[in-house]
Each structure stands twice: as C-alpha cells, then as structure tokens.
Amino acid sequence: MRRELDYPPFSELVRIVVLSTNEGKGAQAAAQLASKLREKGPPDLKVLGPSPAPIHRLQGRYRHHLLLKVKDLASLRPLLLTHAASLSGSVHATIDVNPVNMM
Numbered sequence: 001m002r003r004e005l006d007y008p009p010f011s012e013l014v015r016i017v018v019l020s021t022n023e024g025k026g027a028q029a030a031a032q033l034a035s036k037l038r039e040k041g042p043p044d045l046k047v048l049g050p051s052p053a054p055i056h057r058l059q060g061r062y063r064h065h066l067l068l069k070v071k072d073l074a075s076l077r078p079l080l081l082t083h084a085a086s087l088s089g090s091v092h093a094t095i096d097v098n099p100v101n102m103m
Contacts, residue, residue: 006046006069008098014068014076015099016084017053020091023062027052029091030064036083037068042075054103065102073097 003010018033020026030050038047046069053063070076084093 006071011069011071012073012076013098014070014073014080015096015102016066016068016080017094017096018050018064018066018087018091019061019094021061022090025089025091026062026064029087029093030066033083033087033093034066037066037079040079040083041068042070042072044072045070045076067102 002008007013016030016033018026018030020029027050034047034050037045041047047066048069049066050064053065056063068076080095084095087093
C-alpha cells in the first residue's frame with residue numbers, strides 16, 4: 001500500500017510550512033509556491049495542498065502547508081532552496097524532509 005501511494009520508503013516526503021502574520025499574504029504565498037513547484041518540478045513530483053495547517057495560528061503567525069512526494073530528493077533540492085528562500089517580507093517558510101509530525 002505504501003508503494004502504491006508513494007510513501008516512504010518508496011519516495012521522499014517534504015513538508016513546507018509557510019508562515020505569515022497576515023493570513024491572506026501567507027495563503028497567497030503558499031499558493032504561488034505550490035504553483036511554481038508544479039510548473040518547474042521534476043515529472044514525478046506530486047504537490048498536495050496548500051491548505052491551512054492543522055494548528056492554523058500559532059504564536060501570532062498563520063500557517064499553511066504543502067506536502068511534496070518525490071522519488072529523488074536531489075532533483076528537488078535546488079528548486080526548493082530557490083523558491084522557498086525567495087518568499088519576501090513577513091512571509092517565511094520551513095522545510096521538513098520526511099517529517100515525523102504533520103501538525
């Protein structure tokens with residue numbers, strides 16, 4: 001079942017959490033990031049989301065997350081560093097490879 005659904009150990013999971021003090025800006029940045037990843041990512045990349053994180057607001061910041069599934073993490077790394085690092089202003093992202101917790 002894990003193989004059919006592309007879950008580890010048959011692929012890599014990457015969780016990106018976009019954080020912002022402004023809910024609208026955070027949601028928009030997460031949507032733009034997802035769009036760029038779908039457009040420029042490797043052919044086997046699956047992008048799930050963005051959606052509000054289960055704990056949507058934490059310490060005054062709104063959180064939206066994406067889940068990425070990819071066979072070869074090395075092919076995704078430069079794209080992640082370029083686009084997740086290019087978020088501006090009050091919007092930031094955290095990247096967690098093979099996350100243990102999805103909260």
